[in-house]
Amino acid sequence: MQYALLLLFLVLAAVIALVFIIVYLSSKKSDDELKGMANPLQKRFWFLLILFVCLGIFALITIPRSPYYLFAKEQPAKVVHVAAGQFFFTMSYKAINPDKPEGEMTIELPANQLVEFRVTSLDVNHGFAIYSPSKQIVAQTQAMPGYVNLLRWKFEEPGTYTVHCLEYCGMAHQVMQTTFTVK
Amino acid sequence: MEAKGIKKNTAIWIIAVLVLFVLSIILGIIMRLNQGGAVHLDPGTFYADMTIHGITMIGIWFVAGMAGVNFIMERYVKTSYRANTFALVMTVIGVVMLWVSTLIGDFHAGWTFLYPLPFKIAWSAWATPMFLWALAVLGVGWLVWVLSLMTALLKKYSISQVFAWQHFRNKNPEVETPPFILISMISLLGVLACLIAAVVLLVLLFAEYYSHGAFVNDALLIKNLTYFFGHTIANEMLYLGLAIIYELFPEISGRPKWKTTWYVAIAWNLTLFFVLLAFFHHLYMDFVQPEGLQIVGQLASYLASLPSAGVTVFSVIVAVYRTKIKWSLSNLLFFIGIAGWVIGGVGAVIDATISNNFLLHNTLWVPAHFHSYNAMGNVLFSLGFFHWFSVEYSKRKGPERLSSLKLSFLLLGGIGFLAAFYVAGAESVPRRYSSYPVEFTSAKLLATLGAVFATVYLIAIFLFVSSIFKRCINMVLHRS
Numbered sequence: 001m002q003y004a005l006l007l008l009f010l011v012l013a014a015v016i017a018l019v020f021i022i023v024y025l026s027s028k029k030s031d032d033e034l035k036g037m038a039n040p041l042q043k044r045f046w047f048l049l050i051l052f053v054c055l056g057i058f059a060l061i062t063i064p065r066s067p068y069y070l071f072a073k074e075q076p077a078k079v080v081h082v083a084a085g086q087f088f089f090t091m092s093y094k095a096i097n098p099d100k101p102e103g104e105m106t107i108e109l110p111a112n113q114l115v116e117f118r119v120t121s122l123d124v125n126h127g128f129a130i131y132s133p134s135k136q137i138v139a140q141t142q143a144m145p146g147y148v149n150l151l152r153w154k155f156e157e158p159g160t161y162t163v164h165c166l167e168y169c170g171m172a173h174q175v176m177q178t179t180f181t182v183k
Numbered sequence: 184m185e186a187k188g189i190k191k192n193t194a195i196w197i198i199a200v201l202v203l204f205v206l207s208i209i210l211g212i213i214m215r216l217n218q219g220g221a222v223h224l225d226p227g228t229f230y231a232d233m234t235i236h237g238i239t240m241i242g243i244w245f246v247a248g249m250a251g252v253n254f255i256m257e258r259y260v261k262t263s264y265r266a267n268t269f270a271l272v273m274t275v276i277g278v279v280m281l282w283v284s285t286l287i288g289d290f291h292a293g294w295t296f297l298y299p300l301p302f303k304i305a306w307s308a309w310a311t312p313m314f315l316w317a318l319a320v321l322g323v324g325w326l327v328w329v330l331s332l333m334t335a336l337l338k339k340y341s342i343s344q345v346f347a348w349q350h351f352r353n354k355n356p357e358v359e360t361p362p363f364i365l366i367s368m369i370s371l372l373g374v375l376a377c378l379i380a381a382v383v384l385l386v387l388l389f390a391e392y393y394s395h396g397a398f399v400n401d402a403l404l405i406k407n408l409t410y411f412f413g414h415t416i417a418n419e420m421l422y423l424g425l426a427i428i429y430e431l432f433p434e435i436s437g438r439p440k441w442k443t444t445w446y447v448a449i450a451w452n453l454t455l456f457f458v459l460l461a462f463f464h465h466l467y468m469d470f471v472q473p474e475g476l477q478i479v480g481q482l483a484s485y486l487a488s489l490p491s492a493g494v495t496v497f498s499v500i501v502a503v504y505r506t507k508i509k510w511s512l513s514n515l516l517f518f519i520g521i522a523g524w525v526i527g528g529v530g531a532v533i534d535a536t537i538s539n540n541f542l543l544h545n546t547l548w549v550p551a552h553f554h555s556y557n558a559m560g561n562v563l564f565s566l567g568f569f570h571w572f573s574v575e576y577s578k579r580k581g582p583e584r585l586s587s588l589k590l591s592f593l594l595l596g597g598i599g600f601l602a603a604f605y606v607a608g609a610e611s612v613p614r615r616y617s618s619y620p621v622e623f624t625s626a627k628l629l630a631t632l633g634a635v636f637a638t639v640y641l642i643a644i645f646l647f648v649s650s651i652f653k654r655c656i657n658m659v660l661h662r663s
């Protein structure tokens with residue numbers, strides 16, 4: 001998916017660059033002083049309309065796919081509690097006591113079944129981003145002190161997943177990670 | 184007398200911005216080198232570098248836009264020399280405090296200083312209050328400046344005129360509002376809103392800090408406030424640059440002045456509104472935020488970019504297409520800057536889509552797109568203005584040399600630097616990592632490439648800046 005977005009971006013960027021280049025060259029070639037508009041700020045309603053319709057369609061397609069609505073009507077097969085702290089993740093199948101955070105040594109989750117992560121933080125804001133065995137983000141949410149974010153996901157590919165912190169949290173932010181397996 | 188004062192101040196603003204810009208680029212290159220493994224900074228030092236790079240860049244391009252708008256505004260209304268000077272003094276004090284708190288005090292909570300990180304002190308204890316007070320100093324200086332410019336406009340134009348409402352219905356109203364005035368006012372009002380948010384934010388943070396934990400803030404509320412301030416100021420500073428372009432692009436190109444039409448008036452009035460709601464996209468991954476606000480965030484992000492960008496791009500394109508115009512370094516910079524801004528905008532719209540943000544949030548995609556419309560957009564708007572200003576008002580006029588060389592370096596360096604960010608973003612490489620865990624196989628190489636291209640960009644900036652710099656120094660030293 002990420003590469004598809006990169007491709008979309010590159011195509012659009014190339015089109016825009018091309019338009020600017022063509023327009024620039026057309027001006028360089030022009031030798032007629034009188035051509036050109038007296039006021040370029042004239043109405044170009046259709047141009048905005050096209051943009052508006054394109055973005056409208058894009059919104060209609062993408063909004064229903066927002067993470068808040070994912071698997072909202074299903075019951076999770078497994079619940080995992082996550083407490084993030086500087087600079088660790090504690091994960092447990094049971095609720096975590098914030099004063100004495102204790103987690104499981106290893107977390108194993110079923111493939112193709114709904115898992116719910118209940119993510120919070122014990123100190124500052126952290127991120128909870130799940131990376132697939134091939135190191136692409138598949139899902140993420142924030143870990144915010146005082147709040148619990150519910151992230152639901154179905155893992156299709158079995159293997160070892162890595163969690164990285166994606167909200168800057170201080171000196172050791174870059175090494176804050178954990179793993180779990182999907183079977 | 185006052186107009187001369189403003190001119191001199193503008194030259195001082197330009198000098199200060201250019202010096203800080205070059206220093207901050209060097210800090211940026213050091214970060215990329217560290218991420219690539221060529222340099223080994225202590226992580227705390229890296230993050231202090233990141234913090235001061237971010238806040239300095241935001242600050243200087245904001246004041247660059249303000250200084251330019253203030254200078255041009257003198258054509259229409261009388262502005263206050265004292266407010267301009269006050270802002271200049273406060274900015275210098277604030278910036279010195281920021282640099283001391285980060286580079287000496289080692290404060291490294293990031294330029295967004297997201298609560299409660301600034302209070303989890305992992306640096307000199309005095310650095311946190313110093314950083315926050317520095318922001319307060321900047322905030323006061325800028326509030327005074329913004330208010331004085333708004334007052335100056337409102338002395339000449341009524342409320343409905345300054346927002347060009349008379350253009351909604353009437354094709355040829357008696358009083359015309361120049362696009363420059365309209366866009367300046369819209370931007371100033373947006374800046375005012377976000378500075379007020381910053382004041383509230385600082386008051387809440389100080390309340391917690393000085394009550395020693397008796398008063399505790401709500402993390403979600405503070406995050407909303409932080410991004411209302413941070414996102415909005417980063418956007419409005421671009422609009423300040425655009426106001427200048429609407430005024431100077433036709434003038435430098437030797438074309439008739441652009442005039443406000445009803446659709447330009449409506450587009451910018453809509454922008455004022457939507458841009459203030461777009462910041463919600465920074466909280467997409469906070470699932471506890473009310474869902475309605477998330478959707479508002481996506482729609483407002485689209486709608487904030489649509490009218491202003493649509494109108495501006497289209498206007499510039501039709502102004503140039505098959506039209507013989509006088510090309511100079513300034514309008515070329517404006518032209519390229521607009522392309523960079525729009526391309527960065529495409530990257531932003533992709534990321535402002537919630538279902539994509541799920542995969543891109545806080546990856547290097549984010550610095551990729553905002554560096555696009557800053558380093559290859561807004562910076563070029565301001566450099567275009569600086570160049571025009573320094574040539575127009577200095578006694579040292581000479582033929583512009585090396586233009587195409589400078590521009591090729593700028594394009595090559597800028598595009599390469601940005602490409603390294605975009606590709607890494609698509610590879611899920613996190614932003615704000617001092618070094619990359621080994622699993623991110625391509626991240627180091629991309630960082631090193633980014634550093635190399637950024638150096639090319641720096642060389643181009645050096646070439647541009649040195650002549651502008653000399654002319655401005657001359658203007659300040661010699662009474663003219």
Ligand code: HEM
Nearest residue numbers: 208211212214215237240241293294557558614615616637
């Ligand atoms: C070629 C010049 C520049 C270079 C080499 C550079 C480099 C960097 C690097 C390496 C980062 C950290 C990326 C990460 O998260 O890992 C960064 C962050 C940032 N840069 Fe730049 N940058 C440049 C120009 C600019 C400009 C013109 C702006 C103008 C607004 C800017 C604003 C920022 C901001 C706001 C951040 C975020 C800081 C934070 O996360 O707290 N940069 N830059």
Ligand SMILES: [Cu+2]
Nearest residue numbers: 165167169173
């Ligand atoms: Cu972190």
